[in-house]
Amino acid sequence: MPDDAVRAQPPSKYDKLIEAVRSVPPVPTIVVHPCDQTSLRGAVESARAGIIEPILVGPASKIKEVAGQHGLDISKYEIVDAEHSDEAAAKGVDLIRAAKGEMLMKGSLHTDELMRAVTAKDGGLRTDRRISHVFVMDVPAYKETLFVTDAAINIFPDLNAKRDIIQNAIDLYNQAGFGTMPRVAILSAVETVTTKIPSTIDAAALCKMADRGQIVGAVLDGPLAFDNAIDPEAAKIKGIKSEVAGSAQILVVPDLEAGNMLAKNLAYFAKADGAGIVLGARVPIVLTSRADTPRARMASCAVAALYANARRRHAPTVAG
The missing domain is CATH 3.40.718.10 (Isopropylmalate Dehydrogenase)
Known part of the structure; x- marks a missing residue:
């Protein structure tokens, strides 16, 4: 969503979050399986607002198809090809463990698919x-x-x-x-x-x-x-x-x-x-819903980005 569209909405407590996040660098974010308009638009708009730097993980052809259908410019963003949602979740977690991202963002896959990869005993993102x-x-x-x-x-x-x-x-x-x-x-x-x-x-x-x-x-x-x-x-x-x-x-x-x-x-x-x-995982995880308003989706990213930035000062790496 363009910045002027955010400002055109009625005042919100979220406005303070979105404004506050402008003072921190965009957070490298692994976006898992953004294969519908809502999830891909949420990532693109958060990137345009300077909140995240997305890496898109999922079926590359499908992601590009959705972007083309809905006029979303994803030419600036890296795409990591994955055949299906389970593979996208696994690759997304691997990218976090390789310190390629400081946040994980749910796309159009089911929450339990993403969390299964996050909570895996071997290769997941668990902490104490x-x-x-x-x-x-x-x-x-x-x-x-x-x-x-x-x-x-x-x-x-x-x-x-x-x-x-x-x-x-x-x-x-x-x-x-x-x-x-x-x-x-x-x-x-x-x-x-x-x-x-x-x-x-x-x-x-x-x-x-x-x-x-x-x-x-x-x-x-x-x-x-x-x-x-x-x-x-x-x-x-x-x-x-x-x-x-x-x-x-x-x-x-x-x-x-x-x-x-x-x-x-x-x-x-x-x-x-x-x-x-x-x-409670190694990195904050953004969970969005198809029912979320555009501002709520952006606020989810903003909260996670502010938290990730604070964690960055205390934990320089998440590689495992």
């Missing part, structure tokens, strides 16, 4: 940290940029997985320029601890883990119900006094089902945009 997903959401009715995690990768995370999910989101918040010491609400159906709802016990344990330095860089509170996590009046009525209640910036859901429904409710009822990024 659990891999998780964050929706970075621009909710028009909410003053803060809102993180929702994990709504796409971990189905029923246990306590240790939740610790990593939370730490991944905190690190993204602190390092990608959103601010420092985010307010993290660990969600459940109620705000009191009860054995009848296991997620409330996990929430209490996670808060104590933060007290003991097992989770760092944020202020945690939980369990909190959704209303008293994001609405000051609801928190006041319930008598909850904390730095987090009523003004959370990161929402940690009990499981993928709850997170997926929450994110989609925000998208369709509250008209929120949701940028998607996967964390």
Whole structure:
């Protein structure tokens, strides 16, 4: 999307992200299987905006065909030929391991195809940290940029997985320029601890883990119900006094089902945009959807690029 098209849209919290990323060098990005208009256009527009330097991995003839059909100029970009989506995912991961890119971007293949290559025990991109997903959401009715995690990768995370999910989101918040010491609400159906709802016990344990330095860089509170996590009046009525209640910036859901429904409710009822990024691998991974708006697709790249730039300062290579 041309820069003037971005500016022509109504003001968005994403505008700050897109503007901030202009101050950092474009990030070399491996785009896996961009074989439809949406995924290829997202890569091309992010490149034109100076956010990424793409390497396109997939069936070369198909990529060129899509580009020709939709008037997308890809003449400047390297294409690595791969016969099909599984091969494209494997080659994309290999390119990351060879230090040819600092970000991975999903094209028109299924998420599980890409993540299968990312999480492979031999030749994948695993680290000691659990891999998780964050929706970075621009909710028009909410003053803060809102993180929702994990709504796409971990189905029923246990306590240790939740610790990593939370730490991944905190690190993204602190390092990608959103601010420092985010307010993290660990969600459940109620705000009191009860054995009848296991997620409330996990929430209490996670808060104590933060007290003991097992989770760092944020202020945690939980369990909190959704209303008293994001609405000051609801928190006041319930008598909850904390730095987090009523003004959370990161929402940690009990499981993928709850997170997926929450994110989609925000998208369709509250008209929120949701940028998607996967964390905990050797490099940030941009997950886009065919339903994403052009600005949300660009925001996903911007968030990942800001994070990759911060990581670059601390980790000079990702070669394995």
